[in-house]
Amino acid sequence: MAQQHGIIVLFDVENALRTRSLDGNTYWFDNMKFLGSAGVGTEQLVTIVPGTHFSDGSQATEQVLNWLPAVLGAIPPTVPRNYLAEQERADDRRTLRELASLDGEGGVSDADIKRLQRRVGKRARKSGGGRGLTESKLLDVTGRTTSDSGAYNYPAPVITDITGPAVAEKIMYPAQYGSPDMIYDGWYWAATVDTSRPGVYPYTMHVQLHELVERNDELVWESVDLTCGSSLKITNDPKRNGFTGAGLGVLPLPPVPAAG
Amino acid sequence: MKHRVSIVVMVDAVGALSDRTLHNGNLSLVDDSSAGSMHQGTPDLVTAVVPGQVIQWTPIHVDVQTPVEIESIEFLSGVTAPPPAGQTVPPHPVDSAPFPAPGAVPGTEGDAMGSGGYENHDLLVWEGIVPYDMTPGVPYRYRLSLKLHEGSNSVLHIDSPALLRV
Numbered sequence: 001m002a003q004q005h006g007i008i009v010l011f012d013v014e015n016a017l018r019t020r021s022l023d024g025n026t027y028w029f030d031n032m033k034f035l036g037s038a039g040v041g042t043e044q045l046v047t048i049v050p051g052t053h054f055s056d057g058s059q060a061t062e063q064v065l066n067w068l069p070a071v072l073g074a075i076p077p078t079v080p081r082n083y084l085a086e087q088e089r090a091d092d093r094r095t096l097r098e099l100a101s102l103d104g105e106g107g108v109s110d111a112d113i114k115r116l117q118r119r120v121g122k123r124a125r126k127s128g129g130g131r132g133l134t135e136s137k138l139l140d141v142t143g144r145t146t147s148d149s150g151a152y153n154y155p156a157p158v159i160t161d162i163t164g165p166a167v168a169e170k171i172m173y174p175a176q177y178g179s180p181d182m183i184y185d186g187w188y189w190a191a192t193v194d195t196s197r198p199g200v201y202p203y204t205m206h207v208q209l210h211e212l213v214e215r216n217d218e219l220v221w222e223s224v225d226l227t228c229g230s231s232l233k234i235t236n237d238p239k240r241n242g243f244t245g246a247g248l249g250v251l252p253l254p255p256v257p258a259a260g
Numbered sequence: 261m262k263h264r265v266s267i268v269v270m271v272d273a274v275g276a277l278s279d280r281t282l283h284n285g286n287l288s289l290v291d292d293s294s295a296g297s298m299h300q301g302t303p304d305l306v307t308a309v310v311p312g313q314v315i316q317w318t319p320i321h322v323d324v325q326t327p328v329e330i331e332s333i334e335f336l337s338g339v340t341a342p343p344p345a346g347q348t349v350p351p352h353p354v355d356s357a358p359f360p361a362p363g364a365v366p367g368t369e370g371d372a373m374g375s376g377g378y379e380n381h382d383l384l385v386w387e388g389i390v391p392y393d394m395t396p397g398v399p400y401r402y403r404l405s406l407k408l409h410e411g412s413n414s415v416l417h418i419d420s421p422a423l424l425r426v
Contacts, residue, residue, distance in 0.1 A: 002382050003327040031325060034410045036378045050380040061382040064324075198375075237374040242330065242384035251315065251388035251423075254337030257400040 004064045006031045007047060009205065009228070012072045013154045017211045022228035027072075036233070043228065051195020051236040055247075060239050063193040065172065065232075069157045069207070084153070088137045091145050095119045121145035122219055138212075138219070155221065158208040159189050166201035166232050170194060195236050202231045261310050267291045267421075269319045273326035273408045282406065282416050295426045304420045306399055309390045311425065316387035319406065329372065329381040331405040331415050381407075396425040 008029045016025040028045035030037050036048040052060040070076075075083065095116055102108050121137045139153055140146040162174040174191035181188070205228050210221045241248055268290050276286040288301050295308035309315060321328040374380035394400065399422035407415050 003321065004324045006325050034327075034379075035381070048378060050374060050378060050382065052380060052382045066325075235374055235376055235378050235380065237380055237383055239383060239385050241388070242333065242386040243388050248314065249388060250391045251335070253335050253391055253394055253400055253423075254339070256338035257395070257398055258336035258338050 002061045002063055003031070004066060005047060005049070007045075007065060007067045007230070008070055009067060009159075009207075010070045010072055011157050011207070011209070013157065013209055014073065016226060017209060017224060020224070020226070022207065022226045026228045028230055036235075038233075043230075046200065046231045046233050049193050049195060049232050049234050051193070051198075051234060052239050053196065053236060054239055059194070059196055061195060063195055065174075065191045065193065067159060067162070067189045067205070069159055071154055071156055074154050074156070084139050087139055087144070091119065091121070091137070119145055152212065155210045159205060160208050160225070161206040162189060162191070162203055163206065164201075164203035164229065166203040169197075169201060171197065171201045171232065171234065172203070193232065193234070195234050198234045198236045200231050200233045202229055204229045262292075262294055262313065264314045264316065265291055265293045265307060265309060267305070267307055267315065267317045269317055269328075269330065269404065269406070270322060271319060271328045271406060271408070272322045273328050274323060276406075276416055277408055277413070280413065280416070282418050287406075287418065289421055298424075303418045306422045306424050308426045309394075309423050311390045311392040311394060313390045314387055315390060315423065316385070317404075318386075327381060327407075327409050329407045330384065330386050331407040331417075332403070333386055334403045334405075336401045336403060336419060379410075390423070390425070394423075394425045399424045 010027040010029070011022070012025040012027075016022050019025070024043065026043045027041060028043060029040055030045060030047050032048050033040045035050055038044075038046045038048075047065070049063050049065075050061075051063060054060045098112075098119075099116055102112060121139075123137050138146050146152055159176075166172050167174060172191040172193045174189055176187055176189050179186055179188045207226055207228065209224045209226060211224050213220055213222050240246055243249060243252055270288040270290070271282070272286045275284070276282050279286060282303060287303050289303060289305035290300050291297050291305060291307045293308045295310060297308045298306040307315070317330055317333060319328045319330050372379055372381060372383050374383055401419060401422040403417050403419050404421055405415055405417040
């Protein structure tokens, strides 16, 4: 039975935002190297998609692709997405508790106030009309409050579309699906492949990154839309019988079966 | 009589590779024969068959992103052929033997190589017709070898399943 393809796209978000390009800032991996995928780990990945057909020419195998984005230097995608929200809430609770325990009798020291002010952290808003991101505190990769603009955790890139020759020529039919897996925000991109036309077909992935900018004394997550690309290599062969190497035949039974 | 009997081979590829065995619940065989098969859901499935029926084996991976294919199905013979020189017959049952089953019936098996030198795990259809000269009431055990990904430890087998003419 056909194994589903997993294609992981690893983004260097920081460099991509600086250069405003994904060229040189993506790393592609799939689980098909053993069947002939080329360029695994680079940005020149060619994913092999082996197809088969029956003797009447009809498609015998349905191949499924799944794309999963990941970010270099961010919280790994295997950590649940609500981790940051939980950390933010826990941090707020801690701050409030310490605020309540500040004793007014002996006066409140400046140091205490400063420490708590730091803990309150900075909040980034989503830009007006922007999609996706909710207002949240800036946290670093360990989930701690940070006000250091270089240390915060980037939101995961969002795949917004998959286009290009492989789609236009109806080689694959990508779509975004709902998923119970909150690791990928409950959404993921997958495609089925028509393997009847062998060849190499490039495709373009449209990705939305998020950049933290300061505007009107406020921190705002602004979306930055970029594209990157990869290819599918389709092969196709007729199904054949495992026993005969050709068509259907009699099972190769021995004259005397082994004693059981 | 059903014209066709399906035997589904369900495999937990990760479990099998880390245990290095198809036992321990890593493999489950189920068929849809209506003639009284035994040990459904275990590696010891005995499929009740009738001559003329087409028997088809289909591998299914429990985890859809793991590769599972049938490497070979070899019926075990009561007349043991001597093993090739330099090889010893392992105590049975043993997993991951790279050489053919002792007394296995040689076939003209197809390999899983597709065009352009690319391996294709969906290429082979494992099906065959039950012959009329099959002895009734005697289980014909077969060695079911599965290939999970590639590499020297990728092929595992069991010798326990059988076909039984009723």
